[in-house]
Amino acid sequence: MGFIPEEWFELFYKKTGVTGPYMFGVSFLTYLCSKEIYIMEHEYYNGLSLAILCIVGVKKLGPSVAAWLDKEVDDYEKAWEQGRVQQLEDLKSAIEAEKKEQWRAEGQSLLFEAKKENIALQLEAAYRERLMNAYAEIKKRLDYQVETQNIDRRISQKHMVNWIVSNVLKSITPQQEKDSLKKCIADLKALSATA
C-alpha cells in the first residue's frame, strides 16, 4: 500500500489468500474503534485532513517538483562532469598539436636532405669544372708537345729532302742524264705506238 512492507502481506497469502491482509487490517481497526482503545477525537480528524492534503499534494505537485529537482541534480552533475570533460578535450587538442609539431619536425629532415643534395650537386659541379680545367690545361701542354714534334719532323723531313735532292743532283753525271733522257723518249715512242 506504499508504507506497509510486502513481506507482511505475503505472510497471509498461504493461509487466507489475497484478501487476507486487508480483512485483517480492517477488522483490527474496527476492533480498536469499537472497544474504544483508539478514540476518534480531534487528532483523528486532524490526521484525516492532513492525509487527504498530503495525498492530493503529492499527486498534483509531485511530478513537476520531481522533474525540477532532477534537473537541478543533473545540472550539478554536469558541472562536475564539465571540468573533467574540459580537461580531456584540452589534453586531446594538446596531443593533436604535439603530433602536428612532430610532423613539422619530420618535414625539417626533408629540408635537410634537400639541402644536402643541393650542396652535393654544387660540389659535383665544381669538381667537374675543375676536372675540365685540368683536362684542358693538360691537353694544351700535350698539344704543344705534339706540335713541336710535328714541326721538328717537318723541318727535318724538309731538310732531309733538300739534302737528298741536292746530293742526288750533285751526283747526277752528264752521261747518266743523257741516258735517262734517251730512255724516256723511247718509252714515249712505244706508248704512242700502242695508243
Add this chain to the structure above:
Amino acid sequence: MMSNLFSVFDPSTSIFSLSLNWLSSTLGLFLFPFSYWLIPSRYLVVFNSIGGTLHKEFKVLLGGSFKPGLTLLFVSLFLYVVFNNFLGLFPYIFTSTSHLSFTLSLSLPLWLALMFYGWLNNTQHMFAHLVPQGTPGVLMPFMVCIETVSNLIRPGTLAVRLCANMIAGHLLMTLMGNTGSGLSTIMVSFLILGQICLLILESAVSIIQGYVFAVLSTLYSSEV
C-alpha cells in the same frame, strides 16, 4: 506539566511525571538528508537550495557586519523553528513551539547575548541607536524612551509572536476536530474540508513564522 493554558489540548507523554513531550523537538534531526555522496539527491537539493537562498537573504540583511559563517546561526534557527512548527501539524506530535517556555528559551538568550555584547563593547554605538536618524531635536527625549522600551520587549515579542501563532492555529484545529464525533456524515465532510483549508493556512504560517523569527534575529544582531 501545565506550561500553558492550552496544554490540555496537547498530547502528553510522561514517565513518572518527567515530561517526555519535549523529545519531539529532536524529531527535526531525523528529517535531515544524508550528504555522503558528491552528487546530491533530490531531498538534499531542496535543503541546499533553501539554505543557499536564506544565506543570501541574511547576508544582505546583515550588510556591513557580515562575517563568514554568521548566517549559519540564523539559517539553523529558521530550520529548527520551521521543523518544530510543521511537525506539530501532524497528529500525535507535540508542538514544542506553541509553548512560551520553549520560544522564550530560544529568543531570550539570543537577545541577552546581543545586548551584553553590544552594550559592553560598543556602548557609544548602542546609545546612538536609541535615537533614529532624522528625528527633530524636540522629540529626542521621547524617542530615547520609546526605543529603549522597544528594545527591552524584543525577546518577549519574538517569543510571544511565535507561540501565539502556533497556539491559535492548533487551538482552532483541535476545537474543530473535537466537534467531529457528534456530527452526521455530511457535516463531517464539511468539517474535513474546513480543516484542510486550515491546514494549508497553518503550513504557510509555520514557515512564515519561522522566517520572521530568523529575520528579526538577524536584524537585531546587525544593529549591535
